[in-house]
Amino acid sequence: MLQVQFIRQNKELVLERLAVKNFADAAAIVEEVLALDEQRKKLTLDYDETQAKVNSASKEIGKLMASGDKSGAESRKQEVATFKQALGPINEQLGATEKLLHDTLVRLPNLPGSTVPKGRTPEENVEIRRGGVIPTLAEGAVPHWDLAKQYDLIDFELGNKITGSGFPVYKNKGARLQRALISYFLDFNTAAGYNEMLTPFMVNETSAYGTGQLPDKEGQMYYMPEDNFYLIPTSEVPVTNIYRDEILKENELPVKLTAYSPCFRREAGSYGKDVRGLNRLHQFEKVELVQLVHPDKSYAVLDEMVAHVEKLIQSLGLPYRILNLCGGDMGFAAAQTFDFEVWSAAQQKWLEVSSVSNFETFQTNRMKVRYKDENGKNVLVHSLNGSSLACPRIMATLLENNQTPEGILLPEVLHKYFGTDRIA
Template sequence: MLQVQFIRQNKELVLERLAVKHFADAVAVVDEVLALDDQRKKLTLEYDETQAKVNSASKEIGKLMASGDKSGAESRKQEVAAFKQALGPIDEQLRSTEKLLHDTLVKLPNLPGADVPNGRTPEDNLEIRRGGDIPTLAEGAVPHWDLAKKYDLIDFELGNKVTGSGFPFYKNKGARLQRALISYFLDFNTGNGYTEFLPPFMVNEASAYGTGQLPDKEGQMYHMQEDNFYLIPTSEVPLTNVFRDEILKESELPVKITAYSPCFRREAGSYGKDVRGLNRLHQFEKVELVQIVHPDKSYQALQEMVSHVEKLLQSLNLPYRILNLCGGDMSFASAQTFDFEVWSAAQEKWLEVSSVSNFETFQTNRMKVRFKDENGKNQLVHSLNGSSLACPRIMATLLENNQTPDGILLPEALHKYFGADRIA
């Protein structure tokens, strides 16, 4: 959530950056925020002045009574009663204005950073670099959903029967490969200084609000209405909320944590060939990275996280490219995002497998995550997160890109985790 004071002091900059994110109602919403803040200040002043009159008159009553001026004291009591009666409506209007200000403020997305390209669609994203070799498959190569059936790795029809479309059953060596990927990703992360967590897979409303999933403008979260819990779309949500309402020591920064979790997304509005097989699921497994850092070091941390994910993909021998997302293709809460895509040789297209994002203070302002600086002043920290990695499309490309007449060859990094060098 943006801070009102920053908007007031930097209105033109705010409008300029919101234009990069192609937020349609920027001028109207910003003007409404400032008008409501003016109203809030006016009501706060009126309330404080009225309360001061109550306090002053109350003190005089005691003095008048002590001096024997009962008539004067009674007059003052009537004034106090009138002032107190006036406080109620002012307080009610103030609370209403504060709520409306908050509800309007949360409509504004995070401001994109200075290096974010100005564009609306994925075609406007800026490719930073590529790595790895795109394989040439032998004649007769097939996509991963056919390989999954051939080697009895994944049962999409059974998942559809038991739950519904987008909830596959992994089985036999498919289940083992999924477990191998998760274990390898976690070990890679902890070996690079991240502390492993295993978080809850449901969160309360305050947690979902804190990381920007609520208000759920696109209706993508699964909501357990009886208990008002939400199934997590990523472990970013519980991990970042570990520090909600906390004041950290500067010496504790940066905080670096990682976690495996299933992820649940309704993926409303997703249809067609791009959702086939493992390409887009309602439940999938992912390993996540989260950092809580000093505000002066968050963009350094962002580049370190990009490098970390890149090395992980290199260890899997997968061809990849890194994209600097344009303003119109970024998430609501992000200030800058780098996407990683891997090449699916059988499908002949790029598949997103990771997003690494800096949220600056957007999430931490909502969650009140702060640190005490060297001057003893509380400041908001910056939060970042990234996928390291999402399993389904990684598995899809590993199967497709490494298919041979003798089976599916696996990268060396997975041999000890999988217990073999191939699926045959």
């Protein structure tokens, strides 16, 4: 959530940066925020002045009574009663104004950073670099959904029977490969200094609001109204909320966490050939990175996290590219995002497998995650997160890109986790 004071002091900058994000209602909402803030300040002043009159008159009553002026004291008591009666409506109006200000403020997305390219669509994202070798598959190579059936790895029809489309059942060596990927990703992250967590897979409304899923992505989350819980779209949500309403010591930064979780997404409106197989699911497994850092260091940390995910993909031997997302393709809460895509040789297209983002203070302002600086002042930390990695499309490309007449050859880093060097 943006801060009102920052908007007031940097109105033109805010409008210019929101234009990069192609946020159509920016000017109107900014003006509404500023007007409501003025109203809030006026009501606060009215309340404080009226309360001061109450306090002053109350003191005078005591003095008048002590001097024997009962008539004067009674007159002041009537004034105090009138002032107190006026406080109620002022306070009620102040509360309503503060709520409306908050509800209006949360409609504004985060400001994109200075190096975010302009653009409206994914086609306008800027490729930073690519790596790995795009394989040339033998004649007769097939996509992963055919390989899954051939080697009895994944049953999409069974998942549809049990739950519905987008909920696959991993079987036999497919289930083992899924477990191998999760274990390897977690070990890779903990070796780099991330502390492993296992958090709930459901969160309350406050947690979903804290990381920016609410109110922006309410329609994309699975909701349980009886308990007012949400199934998590990513472990970023519960992990980041560990530090909600906490004040850290400066020497405790950075906080580096990694977590595995299933992820649940309604993916409303998704259909067609691009959602076939593992390309887009309602439930999938992912390992996440989260960092809480000193605000002066967050963009250096963003670069470090990008490099970390890049090394992980390189270790799997997959061809990849890194994209700097344009303003129109970024998430609501992000200040800057780099996407990783791997090349699917059988489908002949790039598949997104990770997003690494800096949220600056957008999430931590909502969650009140702060540190105490050397002057004793409470300062908002910056939050970052990234996928390291999402399993479905990694599995899809590993199966497709490594298919041979002798079976599906697995990268060396997975051999000890999977138990052998291939699926045959």
